[in-house]
Amino acid sequence: MRSIKKFKHKHIVSHTPKNKMSESASLAWLIENGIVLSISYAKSLVDYKVVTHTGIPDLLRSILVSVSNLALIECILILQYVLIRTVYSGIEPHSKGASRPVHVASCTLTVHLPVNLISMTVATLIFGTDGMDTVSHPATEAFAWSSWEWAANYALYRMVYDVAFYALHFTMHRLPRVYAMVHSTHHIHRSTDLTTNFQFTAVDLFVEGMLTNFVAMMPILLVNDYVPYFPLVVFATYAEWYQIGSHAHQRIPAVTALPPIAPIYNSTLAKRFRPTCLRTHDAVRFHADHHKKVKGNYGITPWMDWLFGTMVIETGLKKAE
Numbered sequence: 001m002r003s004i005k006k007f008k009h010k011h012i013v014s015h016t017p018k019n020k021m022s023e024s025a026s027l028a029w030l031i032e033n034g035i036v037l038s039i040s041y042a043k044s045l046v047d048y049k050v051v052t053h054t055g056i057p058d059l060l061r062s063i064l065v066s067v068s069n070l071a072l073i074e075c076i077l078i079l080q081y082v083l084i085r086t087v088y089s090g091i092e093p094h095s096k097g098a099s100r101p102v103h104v105a106s107c108t109l110t111v112h113l114p115v116n117l118i119s120m121t122v123a124t125l126i127f128g129t130d131g132m133d134t135v136s137h138p139a140t141e142a143f144a145w146s147s148w149e150w151a152a153n154y155a156l157y158r159m160v161y162d163v164a165f166y167a168l169h170f171t172m173h174r175l176p177r178v179y180a181m182v183h184s185t186h187h188i189h190r191s192t193d194l195t196t197n198f199q200f201t202a203v204d205l206f207v208e209g210m211l212t213n214f215v216a217m218m219p220i221l222l223v224n225d226y227v228p229y230f231p232l233v234v235f236a237t238y239a240e241w242y243q244i245g246s247h248a249h250q251r252i253p254a255v256t257a258l259p260p261i262a263p264i265y266n267s268t269l270a271k272r273f274r275p276t277c278l279r280t281h282d283a284v285r286f287h288a289d290h291h292k293k294v295k296g297n298y299g300i301t302p303w304m305d306w307l308f309g310t311m312v313i314e315t316g317l318k319k320a321e
C-alpha cells in the first residue's frame with residue numbers, strides 16, 4: 001500500500017505540466033542579458049547624476065554610490081525570484097529550498113547594508129574621488145571602448161574574478177578558525193535557494209561579494225589608459241547575477257553558462273572542446289553541491305576546481321579531501 005502511494009506521488013510529479021518558455025535558451029539569454037544591461041545602465045545613470053551634481057561633498061557622493069550598489073543587488077534578487085516564479089517555473093528544481101529560513105529584512109539591515117556602505121564608500125574614497133570627475137553619461141561610455149576592448153577586458157575580469165574567488169573561498173574552508181568565525185554561517189544552508197544570499201556574516205559577504213570584485217577590477221585599471229565607468233558596472237553586475245543565481249534552488253539558464261556568451265559556450269562544437277566532466281555542467285547545481293558536501297566546488301565556475309582537482313561530481317567527492 002505504502003509503495004503504491006509512493007509510486008502515485010512519483011507518477012504525479014513526473015507529469016507536472018511544464019512551462020514551455022522555461023526550455024527556451026534564446027529567450028533566457030535575451031531576458032537575462034537584457035536585465036543585466038538595463039540595471040547596469042540605470043545604476044550608472046544614477047551614479048553619473050550623483051557625481052556630476054555640484055556641491056555634494058565627496059563623502060556623501062560615495063555613500064550615494066554605495067546605496068545605488070545595494071539597490072542593484074536587491075534588484076537582482078527580486079528579478080531572479082520573479083523569473084523563477086514565472087518564465088522559469090517549469091524548470092525541475094534541484095532541491096525543495098533552503099534548509100533553514102532566514103530573516104531577509106534583518107540580514108539586509110545588519111549585513112548587506114553596512115557591508116555595502118562601508119566597502120563601497122571606502123573604495124570610492126580611495127580610488128574614485130579623482131576618477132569620479134571623469135565619469136560620463138553611460139550612453140557615451142558604452143561606446144568608449146571598441147567591441148574588442150569590451151570582450152578582452154571582460155575576459156580578463158572573469159579570469160581574475162574566478163581565480164580570486166576560488167583562492168579566497170578555498171582558504172576560508174581550509175583554515176578551521178576562519179571557517180568557524182567567517183564562513184560556517186553561510187553553510188548552515190546545506191540545501192540552497194535565493195534566500196541563501198542572506199545567510200552570510202558581514203566579513204564573508206565582504207570577502208566573497210566585494211573583495212573579489214575589487215581584485216578583478218585591478219588588472220583592468222592597470223592595463224588600460226582610460227577605463228570608462230559603465231563597463232566596470234556591467235562586469236560587476238554580471239558577476240553578481242551569476243553569484244546570486246548560483247544559490248537558486250533550480251537552474252537559471254543563462255547563469256548556467258557565462259551569460260553573454262551562453263549560446264557559444266553551450267554550442268555543440270564548444271562542448272566537444274571541453275573536458276568530458278564539464279560538457280553538461282550546471283553552475284547552479286555546481287554550487288548547490290558545494291553546500292551539500294561542504295567540500296569541493298570552491299570556484300564560482302567549475303574551471304578552477306577542474307584544474308586543481310577539487311571538483312565534486314555527482315557520485316561523490318573527486319580529489320577534494
Ligand SMILES: [Zn+2]
Nearest residue numbers: 169173183290
Ligand atoms: Zn563554502
Ligand SMILES: [Zn+2]
Nearest residue numbers: 186247287291
Ligand atoms: Zn554559497
